[in-house]
Amino acid sequence: MSRRYRAAVVLPADPACSLLRDAVVDVDDNGRITFCGTASDAGDPGDALVTDLSGILLPGLVNTHAHSPMVLLRGMGGDLPLLRWLQEIIWPVEARMVAEDVRTGMLLGSIEMLRHGITTSAEMYFHAEQVAEAVLTTGARAILAPPLMDLPGMNWRTMLSDIDRWIDADGLRFGPSDRIELGYGPHAAYTLPVEALRMTAESAAARGALVQIHVAEAAAEDTKQRAEHGSVPKLLDEVGMLAGRTLAAHAVHLSDEDIALFAARGTGVAHCPGSNSKLASGIARLAELRAASVAVGLGTDGPASNDDLDLWEEIQLSAMLSRLATKDSTVLTAADAFLLATRGGAEALGRDDIGVLEAGRWADMVHVDLDDPAFATGLDVSDEQLLSNLVWAAGSRRVRDVWVAGEQVVGDGESLRVDRAKAQAGVAEAAARLRRG
């Protein structure tokens, strides 16, 4: 059955970041948007079921970089420097994880994201079949990049052919309303031989798949690659990886030439200001990336390093850090930052079917109600002030209802599909076992 959602305010995330008063979103019975505009411009609803919403309706947020099953490791060694944290805490525990643990972690991670208004996440984690299963259970949407690494006990050739086979068997996108998209997750240039990067690029290009890869996250990680190839982006370009759909996660330490190369090749960037701050990796050059018209989205990164899966914090941090880095408080407005988390994320992932409320895209939507001091000044304020209240003050606090492809998956702030208390108990049990070893 087709539906009409009528809200006091709709934020479609169009390029101008318009704010529509008394507006509607029409959704067909496949879960696609057929109209988004003011109520006065909308046609007769016909026999559509009409839902009235008192607050702000916006597109589901797009989290462009996450390792969400790591909710199992949240808070462990959180104040250690990066390498000690990985080597002493994270990797030993991850080595004990089994497939079922990943499903348990992703189930709760996915619920947490939906409750914060994130409807799509780009995930890089082991046991991706379990990640997919968990996402299909909560009703969210995900772009999966099973990781490729070259470490003892891991063979990148096997990992690569496993992904090839999976895509060839199930297709690039599958599940109800294309909930799952498959891609490739070469971990980083410094954890893989050049041949692995080249062959991954070929496999992905042949299938039109997205490659997600960590790029220039910490200053010291890629000294060898920089010495031999100039920079990691140059290396990725040499092996053909930037010719296809590629998402560079973090991309903190980029030169002007690297930025120009990303712009020329259409490479997307997942900007992760929360994780980059906590791990003291640096401040990515967001203003320069935007000035060069690179497609930039926001990413939480894994909950073991950020630590919550709340993209509203990245919205705020992206603007604040960019202003600090440039000493210019006008360099990124509330509207700019909001667009990074919505249409920007979709662009960075090479997806034209999510991230914006417009005809043809999936009805992935979020309703924020106004019952909060952040909105005490009411709706009868300027568009700019209302957007400020949402972005700077309210954040995720009043996300009440969430839809994916027109199906409501969160109601009154809770998952309508999964018992959150049970999902939390599952994580407690798995985490205790992993800690014991």
Ligand SMILES: [Zn+2]
């Ligand atoms: Zn990462």
